[in-house]
Amino acid sequence: xxxxxxxxxxxxxxxxxxxxxKYELDVLILEKDNDVANGTTAANSAIVHSGYDxxxxxKKAYFNVKSVPMFKKLCADLDVEFKRIxxxxxxxxxxxxxxxxxxxxxxxxxxxxxxxxxxxxxxRLEPNLQEHIEGALFAPTAGIxxxxxxxxxxxxxxxxxxxxxxLNAKVVAISKAEDHFIVKTVYKxxxxxxxxxxxxxxADNIINLVSKADFKITPRKGSYFVIDKLASxxxxxxVFPVPTAHSKGILAVPxxxxxxxxxxxxxxxxxxxxxxxxxxxLQRIKDSANRLLKNIPFHKTIRTFxxxxxxxxTGDFVIEHDPYVKGLINVAGIESPGLASAPAIxxxxxxxxVGSLIKLKPKKAFKPHIRPRIRANKLKGxxxxxxxxxxKDYATLVxxxxxxxxxxxxxxxxxxxxxxxxxxxxxxxxxxxxxxxxGFCTPKVIEIMAEYYGVPVSEIAYDEKESYVVxxxxxx
Numbered sequence: 001x002x003x004x005x006x007x008x009x010x011x012x013x014x015x016x017x018x019x020x021x022k023y024e025l026d027v028l029i030l031e032k033d034n035d036v037a038n039g040t041t042a043a044n045s046a047i048v049h050s051g052y053d054x055x056x057x058x059k060k061a062y063f064n065v066k067s068v069p070m071f072k073k074l075c076a077d078l079d080v081e082f083k084r085i086x087x088x089x090x091x092x093x094x095x096x097x098x099x100x101x102x103x104x105x106x107x108x109x110x111x112x113x114x115x116x117x118x119x120x121x122x123x124r125l126e127p128n129l130q131e132h133i134e135g136a137l138f139a140p141t142a143g144i145x146x147x148x149x150x151x152x153x154x155x156x157x158x159x160x161x162x163x164x165x166x167l168n169a170k171v172v173a174i175s176k177a178e179d180h181f182i183v184k185t186v187y188k189x190x191x192x193x194x195x196x197x198x199x200x201x202x203a204d205n206i207i208n209l210v211s212k213a214d215f216k217i218t219p220r221k222g223s224y225f226v227i228d229k230l231a232s233x234x235x236x237x238x239v240f241p242v243p244t245a246h247s248k249g250i251l252a253v254p255x256x257x258x259x260x261x262x263x264x265x266x267x268x269x270x271x272x273x274x275x276x277x278x279x280x281x282l283q284r285i286k287d288s289a290n291r292l293l294k295n296i297p298f299h300k301t302i303r304t305f306x307x308x309x310x311x312x313x314t315g316d317f318v319i320e321h322d323p324y325v326k327g328l329i330n331v332a333g334i335e336s337p338g339l340a341s342a343p344a345i346x347x348x349x350x351x352x353x354v355g356s357l358i359k360l361k362p363k364k365a366f367k368p369h370i371r372p373r374i375r376a377n378k379l380k381g382x383x384x385x386x387x388x389x390x391x392k393d394y395a396t397l398v399x400x401x402x403x404x405x406x407x408x409x410x411x412x413x414x415x416x417x418x419x420x421x422x423x424x425x426x427x428x429x430x431x432x433x434x435x436x437x438x439g440f441c442t443p444k445v446i447e448i449m450a451e452y453y454g455v456p457v458s459e460i461a462y463d464e465k466e467s468y469v470v471x472x473x474x475x476x
Contacts (some may be wrong), residue, residue: 002026002192003358005183007171007206009033010041011147012334013198014154015346020354021161024361028192029155029163030185032170032202034465035424036417037151039200040338042427043222043275043307045253045261046147047238049337050087050139052107052114053248059317061110063341063348068141070343078153079372080146081256087142087238088117088126090292091134099242100137107139114139126235128293142238146256147339148427152417157370159416161363167418168465171199174210176325181210194357196329196349201272201310203318203332211325215318217333219272219308222264223281226303227296228435229258234296241292248336250288252296257402257430262289262296264307275306302435309335319345321353329353373411377403398448399441401434406448413452422446423463446470 004020006013009031020027033039048071054060075082091097100116107114115138122136123129159165166185173184174195183190199206207213227234234252241249253261265281282304289296312318312333322328331349334341354360376394379387388395393407408429413419422438422445425431431445432438438445442462446469450457458470 001180002028002190004028004194004196004354005030005181005190005192006196006198007183008039008198008200008203009036009151009155009165009167010039010198010200011037011151011154011339011342012200012331012345013196014151014158015342016196016198016331016349017158017163018154018161019346019350021158021163022363022366023350024363025358027158027163028190029158029165030169030171030183030190031165031167034168034420034461034463035427036155036165036167037148037427040307040309040334041147041151043224043305044147044309044336044339045224045251045264046144046255047087047253047337047340048082048084048143048145049340050107050112050114050142051110051337051340052089052103052112052137052139053243054110054337055316056106056109059319060337060341063317063319063344064337065110065112066344067341071143071145074343075145075150077368077370078150078157079370080149080153082143082145083256084141084143085237085254086138086140087240088122088136088138089240089242090122090129090136091242092130092132092291094134096242097134100135103137103242107137112139113141125237126239128234128295129239130292130294144238144253144256145339150342152428153370156416157368160370161366165417167420171206171209174206176210176327181327194327194329194354196331196354198331198334200334201308203310203330207322207328207330207332211322211328214323215333216313218311218313219269219274220311220335221267221269221274221281221306221308223277223285223304223306224261224263225282225285225298225301226305227260227262227298228300228302230260230297230300234260234293239292241288250285250292252289252293257433259302268311269308272308275308277304277306281306303437309338311335317341317345319348319353321356327357371415374408376405376408398444399429399431399434401436401441402430402432404429404431404441409445409448410452413449419449420465421461421463421467422449422469425449442469
């Protein structure tokens with residue numbers, strides 16, 4: 001029997017599992033997809049929000065503000081790319097300057113450092129803003145992070161410290177015995193003392209398998225443009241319009257890899273599966289973004305995508321013991337600023353919620369760091385030549401756009417999290433994330449995976465289980 005089952009391997013479930021790994025506990029993560037970080041975590045703005053925006057006194061405000069100082073050490077321990085670049089919330093009219101003053105009051109109530117900048121100060125920081133900009137609220141503690149790396153590396157670290165992971169393990173039934181739960185997946189049955197429900201847009205569905213959800217999760221779709229790396233930056237910081245009740249608006253943000261995201265929309269959906277993009281939504285992004293920034297190179301778009309955020313009917317995060325079933329802990333409705341709040345949520349769930357039910361005994365041999373990844377594209381000249389001497393596969397470039405080598409792919413395949421798809425390599429290494437979007441490197445990646453696993457290339461999936469790329473394979 002397990003002590004704890006965590007349902008969901010997104011950033012919330014991943015960081016909770018890593019925190020639990022610090023204690024003498026038998027922990028299992030169940031993930032319905034073929035890889036970790038495949039839901040909301042895989043399709044968001046990748047922003048560490050400063051915490052000025054959430055309503056003072058809310059869970060969103062508390063966990064966001066508490067998490068922000070944690071990111072630097074967390075990302076250093078987990079070898080994750082993180083940059084504290086600050087954010088600007090821009091007033092596009094004189095009337096909106098009043099709203100900036102209101103946001104400043106909210107920031108002060110939340111304990112967040114901010115400053116209102118004049119038009120000239122803003123334009124010096126962001127010369128691509130439109131001329132009608134009147135000022136901005138500057139939040140220096142905001143940043144950007146690689147959410148794929150953060151989640152995968154947190155889970156890798158958890159696995160290194162004794163946690164287990166099952167992929168393609170969709171939970172279909174939960175029953176409560178006297179002192180434990182029986183959790184049934186599509187393939188197998190498990191017993192556990194506690195359940196942590198971190199199932200994203202499906203969190204209310206999970207509750208209803210064994211209890212009664214007093215709230216509803218409504219998927220809200222957000223679509224984005226991905227702009228290719230540019231000779232000079234489109235924006236230097238995270239640039240927001242003044243937020244609305246439902247959205248932080250169409251924003252522009254650099255990524256840790258050097259691309260730029262424009263978006264997202266915020267459309268209420270009936271389906272928890274629909275992550276398609278459409279012309280109307282993308283046009284709305286263009287129209288709104290063009291009012292904020294000039295010279296946006298939409299002709300350099302290399303991809304559009306959509307993700308679903310889990311919007312709760314409560315209007316706030318739901319992080320609590322289930323009111324009806326003891327031993328079920330719900331971590332639900334984690335929409336924006338969910339990514340930015342994840343480290344502190346993990347601490348609270350582990351120490352306050354789990355700790356109130358199970359005595360936590362620290363693990364003496366806990367290892368806080370993962371094995372660092374060698375990033376060949378960061379090395380030049382002599383350093384790269386010396387590396388190639390140790391392993392000739394560092395001289396074999398697989399992804400030209402992102403400069404990812406065969407050695408790095410093989411290293412990933414040798415790490416604790418199973419790599420069962422081309423997309424898993426794409427998310428964690430960026431092979432296929434560049435200008436050609438995998439047009440040239442995908443066949444090479446498939447060949448490397450097939451050779452490593454000793455299977456035909458026709459058995460290598462692109463994303464979900466059995467989403468094969470090659471129908472037939474015949475060597476010439």
